[in-house]
Amino acid sequence: MSGLFGERKAESLYHLQGMDEQARFELITASTIENRIDTAVRAMQAMALVFPVVLKPDAGQRGSDVAVIRGARELSDYLVRVSGTVLLQEHVEGEEFGVFYMRDPDVEQGYVFSITEKTFPTVIGDGHSNIESLLMKNPRTHYLAAYLLDLHAEKLEFVLKDGEKFKAVEIGSHCRGSVFLDANDLITPDLEAAMNRISGSIPGFFFGRYDIRVPDKLSLKAGQGIKVLEVNGVTSESTNMYDPSYSIFNAYKIMFAQWSMAFKIGKANIKGGAQRITFFGFLKYLISYSSNIKSNNDMTIDKKA
Structure with a gap:
């Protein structure tokens, strides 16, 4: 079903065995x-x-x-x-990104459609407020109070030093409080070459998002130090559309471009003999x-x- 639903994370990751990029x-x-x-x-x-x-x-x-x-x-x-x-x-330590990859089945090389930088909400100590108070006062984390207070239940009374940082979220998911930012300026030929090489190891993979971690942005641009955490199929999103600076019109523009390519790829695969459901x-x-x-x-x- 090309990752439409029922997608198993391990199925795609197994194809990366033996590659340095596999987490x-x-x-x-x-x-x-x-x-x-x-x-x-x-x-x-x-x-x-x-x-x-x-x-x-x-x-x-x-x-x-x-x-x-x-x-x-x-x-x-x-x-x-x-x-x-x-x-x-x-x-895997480092910075987390979502890299959306596409390839027309009729051509040998694909391209990076978008990159999303995933940032994690952090609270900063003032020397007298405990973690619970900081989480409740933070404009991002207080919306996730029920989840975060349970997650950090054993640390809530701890008082951070003035200027000390505490990462409230470690999971790169929008639904878990991460902030998604458009990072298309990080797309380079070196990165696209790396993503083509990785994608070539997964049979029939033409469209989807890699969730990855790298040491830093320079490594990402060089296509080096990549660790693939997950490979998501056809219903994965080009998550740069969630950038807070984007309007709903920007988001729809990205979504329409994404799905236009999805249907084009599907049509090409059917023409090439893929079974239509x-x-x-x-x-x-x-x-x-x-x-x-x-x-x-x-x-x-x-x-x-």
Whole structure:
């Protein structure tokens, strides 16, 4: 379904195995709590990872249940709380970007359609206010109070030094408080060459957004130091349209250009022999997918070995 829905994060990431650009990961499947925790610990050892690591549902979206895990207790708590298959991934430091890539199937080289810089809300200490007070006073974070107060429950009474910074959000999701900024000025031939090389390793990938981290902007422009966190398919968004400086007309212009290319690619693929799904086939797939999601959400994990 080209990532329309039911997209599994691991499916595309597996194609990057052996490439320096792949953020290392392992799947933790549904099983007993003890087996899941043991699998996670063994996976970290096999990949030579230490905390922090990232855990997220293999079939999640929009930052749902994505967490930075900083210790063994957080690891076990997460695996108890989140059922179904999850992805354990190395935590990559650096700056985060969304790079939207497109390629017409009739040509050999694609291009970067857009780049989104993902910035994380930060509060700054004044020497006497605790973290809870700072979060509630901040014009961005107070809208996410319920989520952030729960996320940082053990740190709320801590008082930051004057000028000390505290990153309120570590997940590059708009729904989790990250601010998205247009960064199309960072598009370069070197970056496009790197994205063409990476995309060439994923069979049939012509359209979608890479969520990546790099050491800095210069590395991104040089196409170096890229670590791919996720590969998102046809329903992924060119998230630069969420730049606060953009009007709704700017956003629609980006969206129309994105979907115009999506339909052009789809038409070319059908012409090249790709199977066209019927409306009823799509409906059947949607119902099946919704049932599977409900089943995963309702799943209770056997806590006995």
